[in-house]
Amino acid sequence: MVQGGALREGDTILELKDVHMYFGKVAALSGVSLDVKKGEIHSIIGPNGAGKTVMMNCINGLYRPQKGDVVYKGRRINDLKPYQRAELGLSRTFQKVELFGGMSVLDNIRLGRHIHLHSGIGCGSIYIGKTKKEELECRKFLEEEIIDLLEIEDIRDKTVHMLPYGLQKRVELGRALALQPELLLLDEPLAGLNLEEVEDMARFILDINEEKRWRVTCILVEHDMGVVMDISNRVFVLNFGNPIMDGPPSEVQKNPEVVKAYLGEEDSYSTRR
Amino acid sequence: MQQTGIEITKDLTIPKLFVAQCKKYGKNKVAMREKEFGIWIPFTWQDYYDNVKYLCLGMVSLGLKKGDKVAMIGDNRPEGLWAEMAAMCAGGIGVWLFQDCMMDEVKYIIDHSDTTFFVGETQEEADKALAIKDACPRLKWILWDDPKGMRNYKEDFLISIKELQEKGKELDKKDPGLFEKMVSDGHGDETCLLFYTSGTTSLPKGALLSHWNMLTMGHNLMSVDPCYDTDDFVSYLPFAWIGEQMMSISCGLQIGYTLNFPEEPGTARENIREIGPHVMFAPPRLYEGMTRQVQVKYIDSTWIKKKVYEFATWVGYRVANLKFEGKSVPAGMTILNWIAYLLMQKKLKDHLGMSHLRHCYTGGAAMGPDHFRFFHALGVNLKQIYGQTEIAGISIVHRDGGVKFDTVGTPIPETEVKITDAGEIITKSPSVFLGYYKNDEATVKTLVDNWLYSGDRGFIDEDGHLVVFDRSKDVMTLRDGRPFSPQYLETRLKFSPYIQEAWVIGDKRDYITAVMCIDYAVVGKWADEKKLNYTSYQELSQKVEVYDLVQKQIEEANRDLPEVAKIHKFVNLYKAFDADDEELTRTSKLRRAFVENRYKDILAALYLDADMVHMDTTITYEDGREQRIKTDLAIRKVKV
Numbered sequence: 066m067v068q069g070g071a072l073r074e075g076d077t078i079l080e081l082k083d084v085h086m087y088f089g090k091v092a093a094l095s096g097v098s099l100d101v102k103k104g105e106i107h108s109i110i111g112p113n114g115a116g117k118t119v120m121m122n123c124i125n126g127l128y129r130p131q132k133g134d135v136v137y138k139g140r141r142i143n144d145l146k147p148y149q150r151a152e153l154g155l156s157r158t159f160q161k162v163e164l165f166g167g168m169s170v171l172d173n174i175r176l177g178r179h180i181h182l183h184s185g186i187g188c189g190s191i192y193i194g195k196t197k198k199e200e201l202e203c204r205k206f207l208e209e210e211i212i213d214l215l216e217i218e219d220i221r222d223k224t225v226h227m228l229p230y231g232l233q234k235r236v237e238l239g240r241a242l243a244l245q246p247e248l249l250l251l252d253e254p255l256a257g258l259n260l261e262e263v264e265d266m267a268r269f270i271l272d273i274n275e276e277k278r279w280r281v282t283c284i285l286v287e288h289d290m291g292v293v294m295d296i297s298n299r300v301f302v303l304n305f306g307n308p309i310m311d312g313p314p315s316e317v318q319k320n321p322e323v324v325k326a327y328l329g330e331e332d333s334y335s336t337r338r
Numbered sequence: 339m340q341q342t343g344i345e346i347t348k349d350l351t352i353p354k355l356f357v358a359q360c361k362k363y364g365k366n367k368v369a370m371r372e373k374e375f376g377i378w379i380p381f382t383w384q385d386y387y388d389n390v391k392y393l394c395l396g397m398v399s400l401g402l403k404k405g406d407k408v409a410m411i412g413d414n415r416p417e418g419l420w421a422e423m424a425a426m427c428a429g430g431i432g433v434w435l436f437q438d439c440m441m442d443e444v445k446y447i448i449d450h451s452d453t454t455f456f457v458g459e460t461q462e463e464a465d466k467a468l469a470i471k472d473a474c475p476r477l478k479w480i481l482w483d484d485p486k487g488m489r490n491y492k493e494d495f496l497i498s499i500k501e502l503q504e505k506g507k508e509l510d511k512k513d514p515g516l517f518e519k520m521v522s523d524g525h526g527d528e529t530c531l532l533f534y535t536s537g538t539t540s541l542p543k544g545a546l547l548s549h550w551n552m553l554t555m556g557h558n559l560m561s562v563d564p565c566y567d568t569d570d571f572v573s574y575l576p577f578a579w580i581g582e583q584m585m586s587i588s589c590g591l592q593i594g595y596t597l598n599f600p601e602e603p604g605t606a607r608e609n610i611r612e613i614g615p616h617v618m619f620a621p622p623r624l625y626e627g628m629t630r631q632v633q634v635k636y637i638d639s640t641w642i643k644k645k646v647y648e649f650a651t652w653v654g655y656r657v658a659n660l661k662f663e664g665k666s667v668p669a670g671m672t673i674l675n676w677i678a679y680l681l682m683q684k685k686l687k688d689h690l691g692m693s694h695l696r697h698c699y700t701g702g703a704a705m706g707p708d709h710f711r712f713f714h715a716l717g718v719n720l721k722q723i724y725g726q727t728e729i730a731g732i733s734i735v736h737r738d739g740g741v742k743f744d745t746v747g748t749p750i751p752e753t754e755v756k757i758t759d760a761g762e763i764i765t766k767s768p769s770v771f772l773g774y775y776k777n778d779e780a781t782v783k784t785l786v787d788n789w790l791y792s793g794d795r796g797f798i799d800e801d802g803h804l805v806v807f808d809r810s811k812d813v814m815t816l817r818d819g820r821p822f823s824p825q826y827l828e829t830r831l832k833f834s835p836y837i838q839e840a841w842v843i844g845d846k847r848d849y850i851t852a853v854m855c856i857d858y859a860v861v862g863k864w865a866d867e868k869k870l871n872y873t874s875y876q877e878l879s880q881k882v883e884v885y886d887l888v889q890k891q892i893e894e895a896n897r898d899l900p901e902v903a904k905i906h907k908f909v910n911l912y913k914a915f916d917a918d919d920e921e922l923t924r925t926s927k928l929r930r931a932f933v934e935n936r937y938k939d940i941l942a943a944l945y946l947d948a949d950m951v952h953m954d955t956t957i958t959y960e961d962g963r964e965q966r967i968k969t970d971l972a973i974r975k976v977k978v
Contacts (some may be wrong), residue, residue: 208375
């Protein structure tokens with residue numbers, strides 16, 4: 066289903082090479098390098114203002130770093146616009162829900178599928194031929210792969226702004242998945258959710274990462290350390306634009322510098338579990 | 339029986355009937371539909387047959403023998419019914435569990451029933467089975483049908499239904515005719531289902547039901563209210579409830595109507611609307627929910643819609659009352675009713691999925707007369723049913739045109755009803771069960787000379803209708819010595835959309851009191867409009883304004899009652915009663931003895947001169963987590 070390209074599990078899918086990003090004289094990122102392997106969940110943690118979202122924005126093209134390279138599947142993508150990066154299989158969700166509130170859940174998710182629809186304005190306006198075929202395939206994909214996966218059957222026709230926040234987050238994930246991404250950027254998908262919603266969302270992230278039909282590589286920015294340490298393959302720690310370390314969760318938890326900069330006492334980050 | 343042409347004999351079993359019906363309808367008729375991925379997917383009788391056959395042979399190849407128990411859990415879906423039918427075809431006995439059963443209930447039932455096969459739906463049920471497997475030594479195999487989340491499970495006793503059906507196909511090649519032989523070996527007197535009843539007082543008891551019990555019950559019900567094979571039925575209530583078994587198996591299989599399974603429990607109401615079933619049977623809480631939904635929408639609507647609704651219900655109630663009194667409806671009223679139908683009833687019935695309804699039953703618990711009137715005013719032919727799991731579902735039903743909202747109707751054919759000297763309702767019919775599994779003591783108490791002792795108190799009125807007063811042990815004695823049914827007052831209270839649950843107390847006490855549970859969604863909405871701030875059920879329930887609101891509802895219910903039967907004091911509980919906290923049975927009946935013990939502090943305070951009671955307790959979430967709650971509850975006096 067998801068095209069694997071020439072990459073195999075464990076190959077580098079995304080690389081940041083010595084990325085610098087300044088806003089005026091403020092250095093948001095100073096010399097950040099990151100190596101994300103295909104098939105992994107790579108988390109980015111750090112205190113508020115550390116530059117995590119800036120990193121995300123540099124990867125998906127909302128920001129362009131002043132120095133350094135963003136390399137996706139061996140290709141330098143610094144100069145590509147966000148939509149061009151999306152066409153390459155790079156998708157994301159936002160820290161604050163960025164959905165179209167007045168539209169239905171299904172329509173919002175359908176939007177994410179836009180790049181897979183190629184029929185022209187002619188047959189599109191009267192719904193025949195290629196349009197009809199593509200639309201039917203699109204709906205089939207959305208129903209069988211996304212709505213079923215995210216368990217949102219009962220709200221598919223509801224207007225988004227009527228839904229509780231937890232469900233809106235789920236819809237946003239659905240929209241990101243509709244693109245059939247190879248690399249998914251998740252910006253605080255668990256923020257503002259209650260315990261049950263957190264458990265559901267963590268399960269969905271694992272599903273899209275592990276299920277054979279998806280196998281999506283994820284970059285996860287998240288403050289919920291319980292979940293991060295549980296589901297990540299690697300954790301990258303950032304502190305005010307400076308990379309502190311990058312390694313498996315067990316090593317990150319042991320690193321005294323990380324504990325000092327971010328984790329604090331153990332009790333404070335294991336409250337959820 | 340005319341409409342099915344099937345004669346129920348002692349030799350007939352459910353599997354024999356199943357095979358006959360599959361042969362009769364084959365590929366030409368849809369046996370069931372399931373909504374999946376937004377589309378209704380049909381299964382013909384041939385599909386039904388193939389799936390059951392190979393599943394049955396698959397289970398046999400794993401060692402299922404005659405008399406073995408097969409437990410099923412999960413949402414209503416074709417696979418669940420296939421598993422049940424497959425177990426019966428091999429001479430096995432089906433045991434259904436409620437979908438939301440807590441771990442220790444699952445363990446108790448699986449262990450007590452000696453279950454060998456456990457059929458779950460998803461990872462959730464598989465996890466439940468894995469957690470109890472060591473404690474239930476007879477449990478050998480765990481089956482599942484939805485692969486979601488199952489990728490990391492490698493245990494060799496876990497097997498998917500699809501994989502099992504493949505094994506069944508292999509066995510069929512090796513031993514053709516085995517399935518047919520097993521089916522023809524069955525006899526009507528053999529046990530087909532082991533049904534765990536929701537005990538209001540004690541641990542669940544397992545009622546043994548035979549093929550003969552199930553089939554005669556369906557036969558006798560449908561000889562009163564005929565169904566047709568062109569009918570549709572939506573199966574969305576738990577199969578662990580006898581009412582759903584009687585509609586899907588006892589009636590459904592005999593008549594061959596189409597069963598429809600909703601996409602998810604959350605979409606059931608929408609799916610019912612899409613199907614527009616011809617027959618519906620649900621416990622009162624479902625109808626109460628619908629009434630509440632209509633009342634809330636009414637409160638929300640514009641003034642012109644309100645006026646139309648008021649006009650239509652005014653006409654509807656008039657017509658319904660005339661019918662209840664057995665009088666004819668005058669021509670002018672008929673015309674008005676016709677206008678009311680066009681303006682409102684048609685639309686509303688469509689929204690509730692009741693447009694095509696021919697037979698609509700409520701049973702399983704008491705339903706208030708106000709709800710009854712409400713549906714008849716809408717033009718819905720709602721009828722009361724009375725029965726028990728121990729009589730394979732039902733024994734008494736209202737007849738068309740003979741609905742009296744304070745009775746439950748008259749016996750179905752081949753059923754006798756008597757009232758003992760102590761006032762207990764006893765029944766005798768071919769559907770009376772075989773006894774309780776591994777519980778002779780209870781069997782001896784319940785079955786005397788083939789009469790089923792119900793434990794309900796009641797009487798037979800001048801028209802021969804049975805009136806069920808209440809559970810014998812729940813009947814209260816008022817201050818003046820008269821008997822009184824708390825359930826009657828509770829159902830009256832629950833007609834208010836703001837009240838979700840009520841618990842009326844006052845046996846041999848000086849006055850009557852009540853513990854009230856507000857409906858969080860409805861009262862929450864009401865509070866939003868009044869600009870009242872709240873963050874939780876607990877906080878909302880204790881607002882002075884909410885107390886005023888509840889008091890108004892109580893005063894309404896108190897009206898027309900003798901002074902001794904009026905509620906004098908009440909308290910708003912900080913949570914709604916919940917089956918997970920064992921306060922309700924899985925079919926939503928109040929477990930009085932349990933709540934009396936659990937809330938003994940509240941109970942005591944209601945009969946003291948206190949205006950506050952302090953609570954310190956723990957509540958359990960569905961996943962087993964617990965939370966401690968400390969709070970003060972106000973006690974309010976009602977003017978009587």
